[in-house]
Amino acid sequence: MARGNTRQRIQDVALELFAEQGYEKTSLREIAERLDVTKAALYYHFKTKEDILIGLFHDLTRPMDELIEWAKAQPRSLETRQEVLRRYQAALLDAAPLFRFMQENQATVRELSVGLTFKERMIELTGLVKEPDFAMVDQVRCISAIFTLHAGAFFMQNVEGDPEDKQDAVLEVALDLLAQAHDA
Amino acid sequence: MARGNTRQRIQDVALELFAEQGYEKTSLREIAERLDVTKAALYYHFKTKEDILIGLFHDLTRPMDELIEWAKAQPRSLETRQEVLRRYQAALLDAAPLFRFMQENQATVRELSVGLTFKERMIELTGLVKEPDFAMVDQVRCISAIFTLHAGAFFMQNVEGDPEDKQDAVLEVALDLLAQAHDA
Amino acid sequence: MARGNTRQRIQDVALELFAEQGYEKTSLREIAERLDVTKAALYYHFKTKEDILIGLFHDLTRPMDELIEWAKAQPRSLETRQEVLRRYQAALLDAAPLFRFMQENQATVRELSVGLTFKERMIELTGLVKEPDFAMVDQVRCISAIFTLHAGAFFMQNVEGDPEDKQDAVLEVALDLLAQAHDA
Amino acid sequence: MARGNTRQRIQDVALELFAEQGYEKTSLREIAERLDVTKAALYYHFKTKEDILIGLFHDLTRPMDELIEWAKAQPRSLETRQEVLRRYQAALLDAAPLFRFMQENQATVRELSVGLTFKERMIELTGLVKEPDFAMVDQVRCISAIFTLHAGAFFMQNVEGDPEDKQDAVLEVALDLLAQAHDA
């Protein structure tokens, strides 16, 4: 039967259940049952339950980290920042369930024994699209641009309209905020 | 000793612990110990653990519901919407720990058997500050205004600056987004 | 309001609930709620939960004990024994719920720290309607006469027919068994 | 050590304790301790405490159901009915502790979410040894025959005499009652 890919299947099912019910309320029994294997089988692939979560966490943060690293290597210009927003939106949409899960389970994820937290990465990211000596209003605009992308990925599904149109509009507003901040 | 206020004290300690570690990872034993009473005492005041959470949830949503009701009774004008933002920001800052907790434990709160969910209230709220026939960009601006206030309450503590200045700036950006949307 | 009779009301409600759900599964909370008083109030009238049960037990065994005592004072004749059956049937029907409860909760009642057990009384009673030197078949007939009365009180409700007719028939069969035993 | 038979051992110990103290008063801790395993081990074999009871209940009712089914397939004759009594007595003696337990814990067993109740089976069984158009006295005789067997299994241990003799006498009385009913 399906071989070798078990590790991935576990992660997939885990994400699905974690996202639906939260990490703590999802038991390994549930995951195992949905995969039609025994709990013990999970332990062949992951040392602990937290390990499954950490795996997911890394899948999520890798693109963020890459984006951050890339941005750091670029000139601190408006153009770079525009590109950061574009790429961040793409990442967000690409891994929406993962992002959503991390947002909705921050309380859990915060305690994870794993390098930088999600929030720390957000701080880094926002730091990259603004200058500390900007006027406060403009700093807020830059941060708002990032959160607009978040809203776009997680909240805009509640608004009528063509998905692509919506994401275009979201990006436009975000870029606009950025531009306003840099105009001042 | 201190009597009569036990119910409130339970809720206070619970919020503190829920916020810190998440709802599921906080045990009633912990709450009881911190209050120096037995677990059973908690059950005299709340029928179930979830009931404590529901109590907190209501404390949070009451101001939101009042705001929503108030807004519904006003003319759908820019002025009303500006006032909504002002009041929402005030509510947000007033009950920051509660709001933060609800955001960070959405997975848990979502399943709560309690009237409208947090998200449903957000939808109502955003619906009140925009018109469905706005251009998509402008709808996004209005939603972004709300999320800017959120960012202001939860994320801006990571930015240097005088708290009051920061909140002023946050409100300004939010109002600005609203105005842009209504200018179009 | 209703005063003085609270003790009785507690016993009534308790019997009702004990009979319906069993003693162990009935909590004092339930009893108190159904009476619209607090649990603590029950403790004014009964020292413990078991005390309520003991009260009920005595209400049940008093008629049995009286019957046993009466029979002991009579000549060990067929006539006496016929009268025992008649009186036992009357007692059975009079306190049917109580008897039924005792039968259905023997496991609980057995441990009661209270003089003779229900079973011991049954042994006494059967001892009174037979002679130890009867042939075994006849001893069985006498015991069977008693159990016929039980069946009459608790099981015959499942048989079609006029209640009075049924009880008459039951007594007739019981008396008949007794007579057969004494004829031999 | 002894493996594979754990499930059976749990059921054995459970019956012993349930019979001795009643179902509700027997805790899983007790069962586990007597088996020298942990409580959790019980849950590997039974989904719930009630499940253990249901297991026992089925062990008890299986022979009854088989007997009922068999009887239904036979002609409604006196001979069949005699055989029913014989087989029922055998079943009763075979599974005496189980029967005794069910009788003494009817209050508990009644609520069991499990097909037919014990009482319903008794109704079926008595229905099989009599005709609805018998005179009432004769219907009672047939029912009494069944209850005589019960008395034989549970109460006759309190009577002096050789066990086998006693059971023979019991069956004789039961058969006699049946015959009298059919003679009329």
Add this chain to the structure above:
DNA sequence: CATGAATGAGGGTTCATTCAT
């Protein structure tokens, strides 16, 4: 690769009971 069987720790909950008022 995976299972069957089991464990230890802890969870939420309920209970009978107490006692100051």
Add this chain to the structure above:
DNA sequence: AATGAATGAACCCTCATTCAT
């Protein structure tokens, strides 16, 4: 005669985890 508040013990149950096979 009854209540409000609380307790201590026990309960059933679930969980993540282990390990021999």
